[in-house]
Amino acid sequence: MPRNDKQVRLWVEGQLRAAGLKVTPQRYAVLDYLWSNRTHPTAEEIEAAVNQRFPCASRATVYNTLHALHEAGLVQELYGQGGVTRYDIKVEPHHHFICRRCGLIEDVKVERLSVKARLPLQSGHRVEELDVVIRGLCAKCRKIAEG
């Protein structure tokens, strides 16, 4: 796990190369942003952040990159209410709490959840991944709702 800027650079480049992707400034910027911002940003937020200093990535490229990273298993896509996909770097597996009122998304460590699937399913499907979304009211919205 990289600690300083140089290590992050090498890690990001290594991850891209390992996924068979050319290392472009755009891809670097997107993956570097996701590495240092675990806030489940939307594609639009990523585009804005990445283009803050020197505009360098078009919308199409941001989407292309995110899809490539997703297929490479480096990035998780979160589909939620509102039809806006959010993106999350996949450094270690974790689940999510989502507040139904304010939309807050919070990581939930796997240790706080015990999920055991009786696998493989009888149907012959191959299970690759288990996404758990805990829904409810965050502490803040709870206060408001409970009065």
Place this chain on the structure above:
Amino acid sequence: MPRNDKQVRLWVEGQLRAAGLKVTPQRYAVLDYLWSNRTHPTAEEIEAAVNQRFPCASRATVYNTLHALHEAGLVQELYGQGGVTRYDIKVEPHHHFICRRCGLIEDVKVERLSVKARLPLQSGHRVEELDVVIRGLCAKCRKIAEG
């Protein structure tokens, strides 16, 4: 659990009234359709099905109804790849398997999965619901992919 048409009619009407909703032909049609079609249809599919005989529900009404039923806890919304929400009547809790290749959505009985959340979360959030999505390749796509 209703068995014949008349019982279904009474059940559907009762559910609507219990949710504080007026019983309109449009709402009846949507809920009745979801009762008898557990295929995770999209709003568009529901609209088409409901309007097959006598057009009676506009797009806005289909969405209004689905949202009302969702808020009443009668209908579950499934957000997935492609930004198209799918709807599922909530008769008994269950989870879902989704094939990443062909998009197949299959119910997974809760008995096949043991999910235990160490709750409540320390954060003070109120947990209301646990959605589990099992992702992978369905038997059919598995064969194609594995050659």
Place this chain on the structure above:
DNA sequence: ATAACCGTTTAGACTTAATCTAATTTACGT
């Protein structure tokens, strides 16, 4: 039954996340 109220329905315009396209640029192996 009648009336009146307010929740519900409606068509169609509108918003916007995401995709598509075809021309241009660029990373990288040789």
Place this chain on the structure above:
DNA sequence: ACGTAAATTAGATTAAGTCTAAACGGTTAT
């Protein structure tokens, strides 16, 4: 350096879902 396949781009396009203001119709009270 060069050549080529891969990647980027601006802008048009698609389509899921929302919004609006006018008309309608369940429900309840009389």
